[in-house]
Amino acid sequence: MLILRGPAQAVAIDPPVLLAPMEGITDRTFRGLVAPLGGLGAAVGEFIRITVAPVPARICRRDLGDPIGIPVAIQLMTPDVDHLADSVANAERGGAAWVDLNFGCPAPVVFSKCAGSALLAHPERIAAIVRTAAGATGLPVTAKMRAGIASPAHLRELVCAAAEAGAAAVTLHARLRIQGYHEPATWAWLAEAADALRRCARPVPLIGNGAVERPSDIARMRTETGVDGIMVGRAALADPFIFRVAAGGAPPTVAEACSWALGYFDALGGGGPKAKQLIRYWRAAGMLEGREDLRTALLRGPARDIPAWLRAQAEGSSTENAVLPSAQAKDATPPR
Ligand SMILES: Cc1cc2nc3c(=O)[nH]c(=O)nc-3n(C[C@H](O)[C@H](O)[C@H](O)COP(=O)(O)O)c2cc1C
Incomplete structure (x- = not known):
């Protein structure tokens, strides 16, 4: 179990396995369908940017949706402390289990506004943001970051800046900003950050993230790096059953996997672009x-x-026939 200790409240994450925030993927619909499969301890919502006014409680409430049986955090992203305390208080009022702060987003539009991963060049600004957020709520506040912009040289300083400013835990995505999402993650950085966080003036847990691909990687990350929690991103979309299997549950059958995907499309009101995603x-x-x-x-x-292919798979039809419904329909259309 992983415990996030806030000034007035603690959040227990059991098992210590979290669904990563992924904009456009891990919304309340996706979270609500993954949590019941089992093996998931908590989730962090997609980032909400603080711009010219505090993030209202109603936006947080809408993003969180109905309770799903596990703690769900609101993630905020900001370049500075403007409107931060009010946004954090609103996240608490809106029902967040805790508040996570984004210091990892590599997107140029975010980076150019000195938010997300741009703050990795400024540990003192990270500290100021964490301190302000932690001072505005009784809930735990966590910080999610990458190992650096172009080098991991300041990794220890960065994680300790967040911890010493009041973060209840740090999540490290074990890639640099310049590596985007596709380079291999460097789990050695997780071991280094876990060690730094044990030695810093205010020791806090580390949640490791990056390149967990298979159910067995969840335990492997923990034993190889000494992290206290594990956060899974894209592999949860590739296989929403990853958490259940990692917790010792049965692997899904093809029919079960197809039924999950079809239920997901239904919950979205039809597949559309999310089906391709x-x-x-x-x-x-x-x-x-x-x-x-x-x-x-x-x-x-x-x-x-795509739904037609999934239905055919569930019924045990051959993939080759199933992939071609519209191609067949097109072939069957007489030329005009
Ligand atoms: C499409 C997409 C959207 C993402 N959105 C967010 C976000 O809103 N906040 C955040 O902190 N990280 C975001 N991330 C990063 C993930 O949380 C995670 O750190 C990253 O995918 C590495 O984990 P993985 O290798 O398990 O996928 C996003 C990643 C992807 C691929």
């Missing part, structure tokens, strides 16, 4: 594993073919 990553129950040709065909075809 899912297929880009999908490998639950071994589906599309080693079948990049099929994945590409599904991505190139119309989005409406």
Whole structure:
């Protein structure tokens, strides 16, 4: 179990496994369908940027949605402390289990406004932001960061700046800003950060993140690096059952995996672009594993073919027939 200790309240995360914030993916619909599968201890919502006014409580309430049986944090992103204390208080009023602060977003539009990962060049600003946020709520406040912008040289200083300013835990995405999302993650940086956080003036837990691909990677990250919690990003979209299997539950059948994906599309009011987003990553129950040709065909075809393909898979039809419904329909249309 991982405990986040805030000034007035603590949050227990059991198992110590978290769903990462992923803008456009891990919204309340996705979270609400992954949590009941089991094995997930908590989730962090997609970032909300603080701009010209405090983030209202109603926005936090809307983003959180109905309770899903696990703690869910609101993540805020800001370049400075303007409107931060009020936003944090509103996140608490809106029902956040805790408040997470984003110091990792690499997007140029964020970086150019000196928010997200741009703050990794300014540990003193990270400290000021964490201190202001932690002073505005009784809830735990956590900081999610990368190992640096172009080098991990200041990693120890960065994680300790957040801890000593009052963070209840630090999450480290073990990549640099310049590495985006595709370079391999460097888990050695997690071990280094965990060590730094044990030795700093105010020791706090470390949540490790980056390149957890398979259920077994969750335990492996913990034993290899000494992190206190593990956060999973894209692999949760590739296989929403990753948490259940990591916790010792049964791997999903193809029918169960398809039914989950179809339920997800239904909950979204139809697949649309999210159907393609899912297929880009999908490998639950071994589906599309080693079948990049099929994945590409599904991505190139119309989005409406994807539910049809999933239904055919669930019924045990051959993938080749199932991938072609619209192609067949097109072939069957007489030339005008
Ligand atoms: C599409 C996408 C959106 C993301 N949005 C956020 C976000 O809103 N806040 C944040 O802190 N990190 C965000 N991230 C980073 C993830 O939380 C995570 O740190 C990253 O994907 C590495 O973990 P992984 O290798 O398990 O995917 C995003 C990542 C992706 C791929």
